[in-house]
Amino acid sequence: MNVRLIAEGEAEACNDFYNRIYGKKRSLRQWKWDFYSTIYNNPRIPFAVVEDGGKIVGTQAFIPIRMIDEDGVFWTAKSEETLVDHNYRGKKLFEQMYQLLFDYANKNGLAYIWGFTPATRAFKRLGFVIPAVTSQIFYPFSRRSIPPLLERTGKDPGLVKSGLFGIGCNLARMVSSLRFALNNPMRAGFSGLELRTLESAPEDAGHLCERFIRQWGGVTIYRDTAYLRWRIFQNPYLRAVMRAAYDGDQLVGYIAYSLGDDGMGYLVDLMIAVSEDKSYDANDVARLLLSEAVIGTRNMGAHAIRGWRVNDHPFDAVITRVAGSLGFYHIRKGHAVVLYCARDAAKRKASDQFGRWFVSRIYTEGVFG
Amino acid sequence: MTRAAEYLWIQIRDHVSRFFSKEATTLLESSRIIFASYDQAMHTRQPAVVIPIDIPAPVEPNTPYRVPFNGTHLTPWNPLPAPSQGEWQALPDASAPLWYRHQAGTITPAWNLFANLFDLLTFREERESQARDCHGRFVARFSPRYREGLLEVPAFNEGAAALVAACAGLRRNGSPAFDLEDLVGPPVAVLSHDCDILAGNDIWTQLIRAHRIVQPLKRARLPRPGNLWWMISNAILPKRFYFDNVTGMINLEREFGYTSSFYLLNGSGGRYGARSGSKLLPDLIEAVPEQWDIGMHYNYDTHLHHERFQTQLDELNAIVPGGIKCGRAHYFRFDSKKSLPFLESFGIECDESAGYSDRIGYRCGIGGCFQPYDAASGKALNIYEIPAVIMDTTLVDQYGEKSLARFRYLMNHLGCIGGALSLIFHPGNFHNPELRRMLGIYHKLLIECRQLEVQSQTPLALAISA
Numbered sequence: 039m040n041v042r043l044i045a046e047g048e049a050e051a052c053n054d055f056y057n058r059i060y061g062k063k064r065s066l067r068q069w070k071w072d073f074y075s076t077i078y079n080n081p082r083i084p085f086a087v088v089e090d091g092g093k094i095v096g097t098q099a100f101i102p103i104r105m106i107d108e109d110g111v112f113w114t115a116k117s118e119e120t121l122v123d124h125n126y127r128g129k130k131l132f133e134q135m136y137q138l139l140f141d142y143a144n145k146n147g148l149a150y151i152w153g154f155t156p157a158t159r160a161f162k163r164l165g166f167v168i169p170a171v172t173s174q175i176f177y178p179f180s181r182r183s184i185p186p187l188l189e190r191t192g193k194d195p196g197l198v199k200s201g202l203f204g205i206g207c208n209l210a211r212m213v214s215s216l217r218f219a220l221n222n223p224m225r226a227g228f229s230g231l232e233l234r235t236l237e238s239a240p241e242d243a244g245h246l247c248e249r250f251i252r253q254w255g256g257v258t259i260y261r262d263t264a265y266l267r268w269r270i271f272q273n274p275y276l277r278a279v280m281r282a283a284y285d286g287d288q289l290v291g292y293i294a295y296s297l298g299d300d301g302m303g304y305l306v307d308l309m310i311a312v313s314e315d316k317s318y319d320a321n322d323v324a325r326l327l328l329s330e331a332v333i334g335t336r337n338m339g340a341h342a343i344r345g346w347r348v349n350d351h352p353f354d355a356v357i358t359r360v361a362g363s364l365g366f367y368h369i370r371k372g373h374a375v376v377l378y379c380a381r382d383a384a385k386r387k388a389s390d391q392f393g394r395w396f397v398s399r400i401y402t403e404g405v406f407g
Numbered sequence: 408m409t410r411a412a413e414y415l416w417i418q419i420r421d422h423v424s425r426f427f428s429k430e431a432t433t434l435l436e437s438s439r440i441i442f443a444s445y446d447q448a449m450h451t452r453q454p455a456v457v458i459p460i461d462i463p464a465p466v467e468p469n470t471p472y473r474v475p476f477n478g479t480h481l482t483p484w485n486p487l488p489a490p491s492q493g494e495w496q497a498l499p500d501a502s503a504p505l506w507y508r509h510q511a512g513t514i515t516p517a518w519n520l521f522a523n524l525f526d527l528l529t530f531r532e533e534r535e536s537q538a539r540d541c542h543g544r545f546v547a548r549f550s551p552r553y554r555e556g557l558l559e560v561p562a563f564n565e566g567a568a569a570l571v572a573a574c575a576g577l578r579r580n581g582s583p584a585f586d587l588e589d590l591v592g593p594p595v596a597v598l599s600h601d602c603d604i605l606a607g608n609d610i611w612t613q614l615i616r617a618h619r620i621v622q623p624l625k626r627a628r629l630p631r632p633g634n635l636w637w638m639i640s641n642a643i644l645p646k647r648f649y650f651d652n653v654t655g656m657i658n659l660e661r662e663f664g665y666t667s668s669f670y671l672l673n674g675s676g677g678r679y680g681a682r683s684g685s686k687l688l689p690d691l692i693e694a695v696p697e698q699w700d701i702g703m704h705y706n707y708d709t710h711l712h713h714e715r716f717q718t719q720l721d722e723l724n725a726i727v728p729g730g731i732k733c734g735r736a737h738y739f740r741f742d743s744k745k746s747l748p749f750l751e752s753f754g755i756e757c758d759e760s761a762g763y764s765d766r767i768g769y770r771c772g773i774g775g776c777f778q779p780y781d782a783a784s785g786k787a788l789n790i791y792e793i794p795a796v797i798m799d800t801t802l803v804d805q806y807g808e809k810s811l812a813r814f815r816y817l818m819n820h821l822g823c824i825g826g827a828l829s830l831i832f833h834p835g836n837f838h839n840p841e842l843r844r845m846l847g848i849y850h851k852l853l854i855e856c857r858q859l860e861v862q863s864q865t866p867l868a869l870a871i872s873a
Binding site: 063065180182235237275276277278279296297299301334336337338339 | 651652654655656658659661662663664696698837838840846847849850854857858860
């Protein structure tokens, strides 16, 4: 068995391995979009494979992602494609692939490795920490939102419980509608900004991200034009709808939302940076953009819309507060965050404070963005 | 070459340039393809494809059969008589041949390729039939192909694909091929939306709901008061599930990287007319992004009526940037002899009216785009027809739970032979809890399209892509 980085021409074999194990039909184009970043200019991508007799039997990848903190932009990586053929389990292949990738991270200045998983034990053994568990903000449109929600738990609620869930959902829906009707920005008469649908990545996206960090502090993905083009506008699965708020020519914020194949609406990303001299504040813009996402996904036929709530980053707190006033509920159910600090992490301020990260669903670096 | 043969050749060539690779177009144009009499075909002795043009075909399809081809099956009908001389070989086999090949390299189709395709593009079935429904339409059940179960066979596409493969094989090894390798492009979806109703509070829609409440009483069943809910909710929020769905559909299509066209209904009102009037049209036009097309949904009473059509067109031209260039007839009111020259005279460049209201299917045997034949001049009219293949409720009424599977089959088939499928989805059927059976269907159809790597084109873009 040979544990090494992917060789040229092995993309198809790796994708076939994934499709075989998961019974999926991911195309080679989708694989390439996932792992060949248009931003990361390194001919050797951090994609480890285990090859046995010419056959791929294990994969582990990093997707290099730039992040930004008060000191500037730096590289990190999202852990992805953790997969070992069940016939090869128990041979420490996962650890060997990771060791290779940790070396890669140290050599290439990837400061953090992060990901989301329900299976945390193996990651802990490798030195990852579990700094948080994602939770959700949730706005129901119909009782059909219940099966996708329950499906994630893997439990069959049975007829009676399902009926009760239905009644509960209808009540929750009514309360949400009422709250939305009372608090949406049209009712409040807020109209200081122009809303536009973006057909391409905005040129000043990076600038917005920099202002975001100046306003809210902490760490987040550096969503510049190149990143949004890659993850949103060139997404071969779903191209999230992006609605942006402009004050004159200045991009004040945007929201990205999608309708998933399961019929659920997904709040993919939300960024806002407002200077203090304005007549409106971040709460106003958040209310405007979240309302757009609610109406937008509802008109697309979504059963519900949900987004992530991860920690106490100041902007996360704003979203949660505004979402609550618009009729969203907070559901404490999600996946564990796994975080590994590589050698370059020590160079960052507050490297061990995950509470300072602003995390949205765009961090999944998958189907939604 | 006769004018009819010349016309058909141009339609085949344009079709190939739309749905096949450049290499396939070059291959087709550089191959020796001869349209000739059956007798000449039998006596040609050179590497060429010779298509007989003098064998009349019956209107009723005769002896359809299936031939494996490029991962799917072709369904030719009206087989031609097998050559009597022993030097001809039936390919792929004598029981279901697609071609006869002479040892000198001559290839001739085993079915009446020319007559079948020409008859379909020129609406022969309906020209020779007097049958019409109460709206004056030639509906699917009147078609002889309906009785034979052939309405969902894109015969033109199959003929063109067979021809391309034959040319490729001829070039490769002197014998027709039965696969297309990389010559065929991805299937295309032509998505469109007839905006019949944009607000659910018009008098006709409300009366229909009221009627639905008491309708069961006629059959001694309990009334359906649930319809009251929709009457009240649309009275309060008229745009809900109608106009609002337009923005939802655009966003959904944008998410998949697709575009579509919206056909606007204006002009006179009434049960069959523009129930919502014209007041919401400026808002709708503003909501439709630049990459999407806006066309005219020819009102019911404008059918072959010059003044009414002109009035409707003028009203739309005044508010649609760039004017109206495409459209579809409300209720599919379409006269196979008169409608297309009529539309051409108004400057309509692309029409999607040649579809069925009662079944899904290829009314002209083509999944794609063609220029109709003008019998008087023997040339193509200056208008493109993209026959509608699937209408939302028709698909679900016809196939129920198997609707998605059927759609997948049709798209996959086009993926193997090249072509486009024109799909109509009304905004009012997109996300409307009043029509539970339609909930989520459009989304699922687009998911199928993504999985089959379908590309989308608006009608105008498709028409000019040749």
